[in-house]
Amino acid sequence: MRIISKTRLHTTGCFATGQCDRWKNIAKASVVTSMIIVDFEGVLLRTHNISAEAKTAQSLLQHVMEDIKYAEKEYEVTIAAWCTDAVGDAKKMRKDLVKQMPWIISLNCSAHQVNLVVCDLFKLKSAYLKTVDKATEVIKWFNHHSCALGLLRKEQLGTYQKILALIQPVITHWTCHFLSTRRLLETSGALRSCCIKKKRSSRNTVLDVEFWPDITLVKIHLEPLAVAANILQSSDTHLDTTLLTWGNFLSKRWLQMDQDMFISAVIMNPYVCGKGFARGNPLLSPVGLYNITKRTCERMLRIHLGLEFHSTFFKYLMESNEFSSSLMGLTEWKQLCEQEQTNVNLVRLWERLDTGISYGCNILINFASSENMSRSCSDIEYSDLEGASDASATPSLTNLIHDIAANLHNPIIESGPGNTTPVLIPLKDLFDYTLSMDVDYWTGGFRKLDEELARYNILETSTPSI
DSSP states (O other): OHHHHHHHHHHTTOEEEEEEEEEEOTTOOEEEEEEEEETTEEEEEEEEEOTTSOOOHHHHHHHHHHHHHHHHHHSOOEEEEEEEOOSHHHHHHHHHHHHHOTTSEEEEOHHHHHHHHHHHHHHSOOGGGHHHHHHHHHHHHHHHOHHHHHHHHHHHHHHHSSOOOOOOOOTTSTTHHHHHHHHHHHTHHHHHHHHHHSOOTTHHHHTOTTHHHHHHHHHHHHHHHHHHHHHHTSTTOOHHHHHHHHTTTTHHHHTTSOHHHHHHHHHTOTTTTTTTBOSSOGGGSHHHHHHHHHHHHHHHHTBOOOHHHHHHHHHHHTTOGGGSHHHHTHHHHHHHHHHHTOOOOHHHHHHTOOOTTHHHHHHHHHHHHTOOOGGGGGGSOOOOOOOOOOOOSOOSOHHHHHHHHHHHTOOBOTTOOOOOOOOOOOGGGTBOTTSOOSOOOHHHHHHHHHHHHHHHHHHHHTSOOO
């Protein structure tokens, strides 16, 4: 309980994104683990042993509902969204959860969506993709034969003055197929030299003149997907980052998403605001963007927004008065983050503003910042959980909602505004792709790929040489 009390100091009054996943522990028991993300930090909630239970959406929903009550009671947060992968029972569970709690945003794991695109790519019957299997066999053969691996390391030291690890792709490591092909190309000279000097079973593949151009083509096709996955699995990814990263290659999956939430998050990014959306569509006109944002805020806050929000929103959209770039300090924020090689923390930016729109913006950005992928679970040290107290108590944040409404001078909607069904906008019609916007997430994505590749080298050099 001391850990919960200490954590509560940082979570009280905050909005959180919940997520859960099913897996098997070291004892081979089927378990469901849930966690919440608050201001970029993960907080482990509870782990349920479901070995003897039916693996259905209804059973999962029961655990999630209990965990939401537990989180709101013990950590005094408001659950704004729930994220899972897109498998059948989890997807059905989130639909049923929204029926029970209409204000909660239902999210697919975005990084997992990119990985599904990679899986779809490998299912294509293109001749060059068969090279991936050949490359995997080459990597496995060298990694599993100590003598050959020792000779390869000597060739690498002579050619590159360093040892480069051959990376065997694993489906659960979402960027490793790209890193594997990239590394294979980087060490191609040493591989060829090794196979020319010594007869190896992989000789025919490595010396095949068609093998390397095909691997190059695979690397080119996987690179944008790997960068996107690395951006989306980061612990500080915002929803605006998610939508801007998707571009056109996830257009089919975009039609299944909660579009209002993602579009609102992009609007609340002051570096983008309303500048990047396509022209000529009344749904994306200034009035249309206002309606989307208002609808999202009212759903999440469960309040009616009045004329004050209307006037302040349009001042923000037109970048006038206190929302001008100079008064918000956008250039200075960006320059500071470039020096530190990080992305702009939109939560901190909005927290320093004292404006009439800041309530809605803080909630949108806090929630958007909390969209954390399954990978974030690896950042938490799993420890023995203390016995949880009864989670059936009423959520303790009713007062917070009343306080926010009092600040906005608007009445409470106790039951929530309910689910509206906005018109879906195809991804290809959402943005003006000819424009250049003042956001750059890809640089960070490339940098993280380089860091991940460097970690493979550390593991390789820590292994005793043959």
